[in-house]
Amino acid sequence: MNEPFLRDLSPQVLGVLVRRGGDFAAAEDAVQEALVEAVRRWPDAMPDDPKGWLVTVAWRKLIDARRSESSRQQRELRVHGEPSPGQTEQADDTLLLLTRCCHPALTPASAVALTLRAVGGLTTAQIARAFLVPEATMAQRISRAKRTVSGERFGQPGDVHAVLRVLYLVFNEGFTGEVDLAEEAIRLTRQLAATTDDPEVSGLLALMLLHHARRAARRTPRGDLVPLAEQDRGLWDTVMIAEGVERLQRALSRDRLGEYQAQAAIAALHCDARTTAETDWAQVLEWYDELARLSDSPVMALNRAVAVGEVDGPLAGLRALDAVDPGIPRRDAVAAYLHEKAGNRADAARLYAAAALAADNAAERTHLTKQAARLNRG
Amino acid sequence: MAKYLLLKHYRGGPQLLPGCDAPMDQWAPEEISAHLTFMADMAEDLTRRGELVDAQGVSPEGTFVRYDGEGRPPVTDGPFAETKDLIAGWVVIDVESQERAYEAAAHLSSAPGQGGRPLHEWIEVRPVLGEMPMVIE
Numbered sequence: 167m168n169e170p171f172l173r174d175l176s177p178q179v180l181g182v183l184v185r186r187g188g189d190f191a192a193a194e195d196a197v198q199e200a201l202v203e204a205v206r207r208w209p210d211a212m213p214d215d216p217k218g219w220l221v222t223v224a225w226r227k228l229i230d231a232r233r234s235e236s237s238r239q240q241r242e243l244r245v246h247g248e249p250s251p252g253q254t255e256q257a258d259d260t261l262l263l264l265t266r267c268c269h270p271a272l273t274p275a276s277a278v279a280l281t282l283r284a285v286g287g288l289t290t291a292q293i294a295r296a297f298l299v300p301e302a303t304m305a306q307r308i309s310r311a312k313r314t315v316s317g318e319r320f321g322q323p324g325d326v327h328a329v330l331r332v333l334y335l336v337f338n339e340g341f342t343g344e345v346d347l348a349e350e351a352i353r354l355t356r357q358l359a360a361t362t363d364d365p366e367v368s369g370l371l372a373l374m375l376l377h378h379a380r381r382a383a384r385r386t387p388r389g390d391l392v393p394l395a396e397q398d399r400g401l402w403d404t405v406m407i408a409e410g411v412e413r414l415q416r417a418l419s420r421d422r423l424g425e426y427q428a429q430a431a432i433a434a435l436h437c438d439a440r441t442t443a444e445t446d447w448a449q450v451l452e453w454y455d456e457l458a459r460l461s462d463s464p465v466m467a468l469n470r471a472v473a474v475g476e477v478d479g480p481l482a483g484l485r486a487l488d489a490v491d492p493g494i495p496r497r498d499a500v501a502a503y504l505h506e507k508a509g510n511r512a513d514a515a516r517l518y519a520a521a522a523l524a525a526d527n528a529a530e531r532t533h534l535t536k537q538a539a540r541l542n543r544g
Numbered sequence: 545m546a547k548y549l550l551l552k553h554y555r556g557g558p559q560l561l562p563g564c565d566a567p568m569d570q571w572a573p574e575e576i577s578a579h580l581t582f583m584a585d586m587a588e589d590l591t592r593r594g595e596l597v598d599a600q601g602v603s604p605e606g607t608f609v610r611y612d613g614e615g616r617p618p619v620t621d622g623p624f625a626e627t628k629d630l631i632a633g634w635v636v637i638d639v640e641s642q643e644r645a646y647e648a649a650a651h652l653s654s655a656p657g658q659g660g661r662p663l664h665e666w667i668e669v670r671p672v673l674g675e676m677p678m679v680i681e
């Protein structure tokens with residue numbers, strides 16, 4: 167049995183059921199039951215139209231479930247001669263499902279879990295392992311999320327930007343074991359890009375590709391962090407970079423700029439340079455100025471201070487940093503970097519040590535501690 | 545989401561509130577049962593919320609162990625009656641915010657003690673180091 171094939175089909179089937187008016191949670195259960203039956207039956211008799219087969223079986227299961235619940239609902243639901251869904255409807259279904267799974271009533275973590283389950287087609291056990299929590303806990307997180315969205319009105323597809331935020335969160339989780347969440351996010355964003363012409367969707371996809379392309383160079387085989395300036399650029403995936411740049415250019419030509427396109431443009435400039443010294447920092451800074459007009463994200467203001475430091479010198483960078491909220495994660499690390507460039511080694515060492523204490527992950531913590539240790543050795 | 549370790553201590557940490565500092569062997573048996581029921585209910589509630597990662601208690605009797613050179617058996621020491629800090633157990637949760645972690649810790653601290661009154665014990669909250677995100681620069 168081809169598992170990726172089933173995983174691609176399951177959200178499409180779910181989309182059909184939901185569009186026909188099935189309750190989200192019940193429809194999801196019905197699709198799962200149909201998939202189990204497919205795994206059992208298809209090895210002996212593969213249907214000519216696997217998707218049509220799954221829709222028929224899942225729809226029957228959904229109706230059976232309803233029938234046992236209420237005979238009134240049963241009369242309303244027993245519809246014969248359903249039209250088979252065409253390509254356009256399939257695209258709409260994906261968008262409909264994604265906007266439902268990323269409904270604003272959900273917390274970000276619930277939206278992430280539900281999206282991976284209902285659209286990504288991952289099992290609860292796989293999602294649980296990816297987030298390092300027990301399966302029972304993840305099962306509850308997902309069913310709570312289903313209950314939350316089951317109560318919400320669900321006619322038209324909702325806000326694409328809420329979906330983009332969730333897909334970005336999934337991407338940022340990276341790889342924590344058996345499931346590569348970054349690749350999963352790219353797969354789902356590709357699906358979304360095929361269903362909508364919003365240039366921000368292409369912008370996010372480009373951003374993901376341009377970061378993913380550099381992944382092999384970000385860590386040593388032991389797992390230590392390698393900062394951008396020290397990465398072996400020969401390890402970057404040039405094919406993926408080319409795709410990211412092309413998608414970005416097409417998005418930018420639409421002249422509807424947004425945060426993800428601007429961030430992807432910055433990532434593209436980094437990918438374009440053979441060394442850090444060759445990086446076009448003036449253009450990077452221009453894009454950060456553009457980003458500052460699009461959003462008031464303090465993280466972007468922090469990254470902008472690094473670019474100011476490269477263009478106008480470390481003292482200018484430190485002045486730009488003065489305007490950044492002291493509570494922002496990694497602010498001390500940026501200050502340390504700029505202080506070292508300005509020749510203040512003692513301040514830099516102290517700030518690197520403080521940044522290491524505040525780091526929320528082991529790779530960054532070790533890297534920052536080593537920076538402090540290097541400076542302390544004199 | 546971020547994981548937090550909520551540590552329960554037998555002793556150590558800030559001063560306990562007056563009237564809440566009697567060791568468990570001086571409680572009534574039903575007061576001990578009520579306390580343990582509260583802890584089990586809390587774990588169940590955290591699972592229902594999709595937040596529980598782990599909950600364990602540890603024995604107060606422990607031994608300090610260290611390496612003593614190649615080919616030599618480990619050196620052991622203790623237990624130390626005067627140890628200032630003693631961990632009783634932990635709950636690990638995966639939650640949306642630090643605020644929620646503090647709320648869960650405060651709930652843990654409200655576990656009933658003598659007379660069924662909340663213990664108000666101090667719970668130490670420590671962020672667990674996570675994975676490095678894909679995007680940092």
